Each structure stands twice: as C-alpha cells, then as structure tokens.
Amino acid sequence: MDPNKSLAQELQALETVPDSYIVVSPELIILTASDAYLRDTLKRREELVGRYLFDAFPDNPAAPNAHAVRNWRASLERVIATGQPHQMALQHYDVLDPERPGHFVERHWKPLNTPVFDAQGKLRYIIHSSVNVTEEVLSRRALRISQDREHDALAEAERERQRLSHLVMQAPAAICLHSGPELVYEFVNPSYQQLFPGKGLVGKPLLEVVPELQGTPIWQQLQEVYQTGRSQQRHDVCIQLVRPADSEPSDAYFNYTFQPRYNEHQQVDGVYVFAFEVTEQVLARQQVQALNQELNQTNQQLTRVNADLDSFVYMAAHDLRGPINNLEGLVQALHDSLPTPPAETSVVLNMMRDAVTRFQRTLVQLNDVLQLHQAHDPTAPPTELATVVDDLRQDLLPALQQTGGTLEVDADACPLVAMPAKSLRSMLYNLLSNAIKYRHPDRPPHVRLNCHTQDGLWHLTVQDNGLGLTDTQQASLFALFRRFHNHVEGSGLGLYTVKKIVENLGGRVEVQSELGVGSTFSVYIPS
Numbered sequence: 001m002d003p004n005k006s007l008a009q010e011l012q013a014l015e016t017v018p019d020s021y022i023v024v025s026p027e028l029i030i031l032t033a034s035d036a037y038l039r040d041t042l043k044r045r046e047e048l049v050g051r052y053l054f055d056a057f058p059d060n061p062a063a064p065n066a067h068a069v070r071n072w073r074a075s076l077e078r079v080i081a082t083g084q085p086h087q088m089a090l091q092h093y094d095v096l097d098p099e100r101p102g103h104f105v106e107r108h109w110k111p112l113n114t115p116v117f118d119a120q121g122k123l124r125y126i127i128h129s130s131v132n133v134t135e136e137v138l139s140r141r142a143l144r145i146s147q148d149r150e151h152d153a154l155a156e157a158e159r160e161r162q163r164l165s166h167l168v169m170q171a172p173a174a175i176c177l178h179s180g181p182e183l184v185y186e187f188v189n190p191s192y193q194q195l196f197p198g199k200g201l202v203g204k205p206l207l208e209v210v211p212e213l214q215g216t217p218i219w220q221q222l223q224e225v226y227q228t229g230r231s232q233q234r235h236d237v238c239i240q241l242v243r244p245a246d247s248e249p250s251d252a253y254f255n256y257t258f259q260p261r262y263n264e265h266q267q268v269d270g271v272y273v274f275a276f277e278v279t280e281q282v283l284a285r286q287q288v289q290a291l292n293q294e295l296n297q298t299n300q301q302l303t304r305v306n307a308d309l310d311s312f313v314y315m316a317a318h319d320l321r322g323p324i325n326n327l328e329g330l331v332q333a334l335h336d337s338l339p340t341p342p343a344e345t346s347v348v349l350n351m352m353r354d355a356v357t358r359f360q361r362t363l364v365q366l367n368d369v370l371q372l373h374q375a376h377d378p379t380a381p382p383t384e385l386a387t388v389v390d391d392l393r394q395d396l397l398p399a400l401q402q403t404g405g406t407l408e409v410d411a412d413a414c415p416l417v418a419m420p421a422k423s424l425r426s427m428l429y430n431l432l433s434n435a436i437k438y439r440h441p442d443r444p445p446h447v448r449l450n451c452h453t454q455d456g457l458w459h460l461t462v463q464d465n466g467l468g469l470t471d472t473q474q475a476s477l478f479a480l481f482r483r484f485h486n487h488v489e490g491s492g493l494g495l496y497t498v499k500k501i502v503e504n505l506g507g508r509v510e511v512q513s514e515l516g517v518g519s520t521f522s523v524y525i526p527s
Contacts, residue, residue: 007124014127015045022128026080028053028073031125040132041095042105060094060104068093072128075113079126085114090133108137174254174277177261178206179270183222185209186270195241222271225258229268232258236282253282328356382416383424385451392428399436405445407432413452418527419505427501428462430494431521435464440516457507458527463520469513477511498523 011032014021021034030048038045041057048056053076059069068091075086088111094104109130118124168175174192176185182205193201201209206222213219218239221232234256240249254275261270338345389409400407417424432447439445448463469477478499498521502509507525 020130020132022048022130023125024053024076024128025125026123028076030056037130040107040130042098043095057093057095062104063092063094066092066094072111075111076126076128079113079115080123083115083117083123085112087112090137092137106134106138107132108134172276174273174275176201176273177270178222178226178273179261181226182206183226183271192273192275222258222273225260225271226268229260229262231260236278251279252277253279328353380420382418383421385411385415385417385424388421388425388428389449392425392432395429396432396436399433400445403436403439403445405436405439405447408446408448411449411451414458414527417451417458417525419501419525423501423505427498427523430498431462434494435462435466435519438466439464440466440518453527456527458523458525460523460525461520463518465518468515468517468519469511470515474511474513478509 011023014023015032015034017034018036019034020037020040022037023031023033025031030051030053033041033043033045033048037043038048043056054069054073057069057072060066071088071091072093075088079086091109091111093107093109095107097103097105110133111128111130114127114129116124116127168189171189172191174195175187175189176192177187178184179186184205185201185203188201196209199209207214207219218237221234224230225232236253237256238251238253241252242249255278256273256275259272259274260268261272263269389411393407396407399405419427428449432449435447436445443465446465449460450463451458451460453459478495499509502523502525505525507523509524510522511519512522513519
C-alpha cells in the first residue's frame with residue numbers, strides 16, 4: 001500500500017471530524033486542519049496547507065505578554081524530543097482578522113499536542129487539538145471586571161457614607177430622624193442634641209422628650225409629613241428653649257425643613273428634620289425694622305419742622321416787609337422833623353437806619369433761602385460759563401484791587417453748564433467772594449477756578465490760599481447761618497446757598513482744607 005496515499009487518506013479523515021484539529025509535520029509544516037479549527041481561527045484550508053506553522057499564526061503585537069508562539073513552539077519541541085503528548089496550559093493566542101488586515105481577534109485555547117508514529121516508530125506528524133474557550137475566558141473577565149466595579153462602587157459608597165456621616169455630625173444645622181407614627185428618635189447629630197442638653201433622645205418618642213409640642217403647629221406639620229409624604233418648610237419660627245446657662249425658657253428662632261423618608265415599598269416610615277437657628281438674624285432684623293420705624297417717624301417730624309420753617313421764612317420774608325418799610329419811613333420822618341438834631345440824636349438815628357438796612361437785607365436773604373427749597377426746573381437752557389465768569393470778574397474787581405488779589409480761570413473744557421444762569425451766578429459768586437473775603441493776612445489772595453467733565457459729571461473747583469479750616473469746622477461748614485470768622489461781614493448763608501443749589505441739581509459739593517494754607521471747594525453736577 002502506498003504510504004503517501006495512506007497519509008493523505010488519514011489527513012482527509014481528520015478534516016471532517018467535529019473537533020478542532022491542526023496537523024503539522026515534524027518540520028512544523030501545516031499538513032491540514034479540521035473544519036472546526038478553520039472556523040475557530042478564521043482561516044481557509046488553502047491558506048494553511050504547506051505553510052510554516054508560525055508564519056500562518058504569528059504573535060499579536062498588541063498582546064506581548066501572551067508569548068503564544070514561544071509557548072506553542074516549546075510544547076511541540078518537547079513532543080518531538082520525548083515522543084509523548086503534552087497538555088499545554090490555557091493559552092492566549094489571537095488570530096488574524098481576515099476583514100481587517102493587520103488586526104487580530106482575541107482567542108483563548110486549551111491545547112493538546114499529540115504525536116503520531118508509523119509502524120517503525122518514526123514520527124509521522126503531530127496533531128494539535130485545541131478547545132476554543134474564548135467565550136468562557138471573556139465571561140470570566142467580564143464577571144471579574146463587574147465584581148471589581150461592584151467592589152469599587154461599594155468602597156466609594158462607603159467612603160461617601162463616611163463623608164456624609166462626617167458632614168452630618170459636624171454640620172451647624174440641627175439634624176435628626178424620627179421613625180414610625182410616634183416619631184421615635186432614630187438619629188440625632190450633636191447640634192440637635194445641644195438643643196436638649198442632658199436629655200437622652202435616641203429611642204424615645206418625640207412627645208416623651210418634648211411633651212409641650214402636643215397640639216402645636218410643629219407637631220401637626222410633622223404628622224402631616226408622615227401621613228402625606230409632602231415636605232414642610234418654615235422660616236423664623238419662634239420656639240422656647242432652656243439654654244444651659246439660663247434657668248428660664250427663652251425665645252429662639254429657627255428655619256426648618258421636614259422631609260419624609262421612604263422604605264423599600266415606597267411608603268413613608270420616618271421624617272427627617274433639618275433646622276437652622278436664626279435667632280441672631282431675626283433679632284438683628286427686628287432691630288433694623290425698629291430703627292427704620294424710628295427713622296421714619298423722625299423723617300416725618302423733620303418734614304413737619306421743615307414745613308414750619310418754610311412757613312416761618314415765608315412769613316418773615318413777606319409779612320415783615322411792610323412793618324420794616326414803615327419803620328424806615330418813621331425814622332426818615334423823625335430825621336426830617338429835626339432840622340438840626342443834636343449830635344447824640346444823629347448818632348441814634350444813624351444806628352436806627354443801619355438796623356433797618358440790616359433787617360431789610362436779612363429779609364432778602366430769607367427770601368433767597370425760600371427760593372432754594374423750590375424744585376429745580378430741568379427744562380432751563382444751559383448757561384455759558386465764560387459769560388457768567390466775565391460778569392463776576394467785574395463785580396469782584398474792586399475787592400481784587402483792594403487786596404492785590406488775582407483770579408485765574410481755566411474753564412475751556414466745559415463752555416456750557418446745565419444750570420440756570422441765576423443759580424450758576426449765585427453759586428460762583430459765593431465761592432469766589434468767600435475766597436477773597438477770607439484771605440490770609442500775610443499774603444494777597446490767589447484764586448483758581450477750574451472746570452472739566454469726567455465720568456458724566458461736570459466738575460468745578462475753586463481753590464484759594466486763604467485762612468483754611470480745621471477738620472471740625474469743615475464738618476459743619478455748610479450749615480445755615482454758620483460762621484467761623486467774625487472779622488469780616490457775612491450772614492452765614494453763602495455756603496448754605498451753594499450746597500442747596502448743587503443738591504437741587506442732583507449733585508454734591510465737597511471741601512478739602514488745611515488751616516493756614518487754604519481751601520479747595522469741589523462741585524460735582526450731572527452733565
């Protein structure tokens with residue numbers, strides 16, 4: 001019988017067996033493979049037969065730790081050397097993917113290498129039988145990954161539980177858990193325990209610990225949460241507590257939330273309590289409200305006083321004008337009836353004329369104060385600053401010449417001022433005349449007027465080198481009839497007039513001064 005024909009028949013018989021086989025020669029040339037092996041390795045028989053074994057089944061570079069080729073070669077060499085079958089350990093041996101050249105498909109095997117000899121005891125070929133256990137390995141891996149993830153999740157849950165427990169125990173909020181319809185204390189944190197010093201809480205019904213809650217809104221709200229599952233939230237609730245340092249109950253205020261707890265059947269079996277004490281905030285708010293009420297009453301009183309003051313000023317400015325004019329006429333008539341009055345009489349008559357003149361001037365000033373309280377007319381056209389300054393320079397010229405003073409003006413940056421001409425003239429006259437009037441005795445007055453716009457404001461400054469003011473004087477500088485220097489004539493209305501004009505326009509006036517050096521008045525008005 002032809003030995004080659006007999007070998008071919010044997011190999012052909014192996015091709016159809018249901019198990020997974022590949023047959024190689026002692027030189028590791030592939031002779032044939034079973035249909036099952038071809039399916040497992042994604043190969044066709046014509047791709048394998050005649051090829052060197054490890055050319056057809058190379059290592060997967062992406063799995064360098066598998067050592068598949070090295071392990072299989074060592075097993076085959078052992079079989080050839082010993083003539084005995086060799087059961088290999090579980091092998092990770094990937095196969096090439098025919099649909100994606102250069103890529104591999106993961107495979108795991110239980111291989112057995114068995115030698116086959118001829119009648120003379122010569123090795124004819126080696127049968128490599130392998131059981132594809134890839135699905136089993138992948139399943140075990142997936143189970144292990146799942147178990148690892150579950151372990152990690154449980155560990156993270158425990159860490160989270162510990163963090164939450166630490167947070168609850170350290171929280172400044174009073175937290176507790178009531179269970180069952182009697183609202184038995186199941187858990188309390190230290191902040192909650194401090195509300196009931198010296199009392200054991202856990203395991204006791206709420207009404208046993210705090211019987212005075214029976215029938216109160218708090219008890220009713222807790223019951224409603226337990227029965228309906230709807231949360232309750234309240235703010236600034238007054239509760240009487242006995243503090244450790246006090247012998248009598250005192251009012252404490254709380255914001256609190258009552259939250260239902262559900263069991264595995266989605267039924268309410270407890271109520272969480274989260275309470276924050278807000279006593280200090282409530283008392284502070286009550287104090288602010290009381291102060292606001294007091295301030296409102298004071299404002300109302302000031303409004304009435306201002307109204308009375310306006311009435312008085314109006315009466316003084318108008319109703320007294322006639323009697324004063326009559327008095328002036330009587331003084332003149334008296335003077336005329338005495339053709340040659342004695343010297344003493346002339347002195348008295350002159351004093352009476354001066355008193356009437358001062359009285360009339362005061363009435364004019366009071367009338368000006370009354371007009372300052374009237375609302376500013378926003379429809380008034382803007383005023384040319386240069387025209388007003390030139391006009392004032394003429395009015396101030398005698399005083400400047402008498403004192404040797406100078407007036408320096410830099411107002412080109414804001415030629416127009418959103419202020420009635422009369423108001424602008426009054427404000428500038430008071431500031432400039434004061435700068436000359438309250439000059440320092442050791443030097444002639446030097447006055448600088450500057451104007452520019454910045455950040456939507458018209459900014460005017462009047463700077464002098466005069467007497468200057470102390471901090472105490474600056475604090476009350478703009479008060480009505482307030483004067484600090486009596487060596488020059490004045491009424492104490494000038495700076496009050498300036499302040500009222502500026503405030504009526506929605507602005508402000510400030511002063512910076514140093515005693516003996518001089519003062520700078522700054523006016524800010526919306527442009």
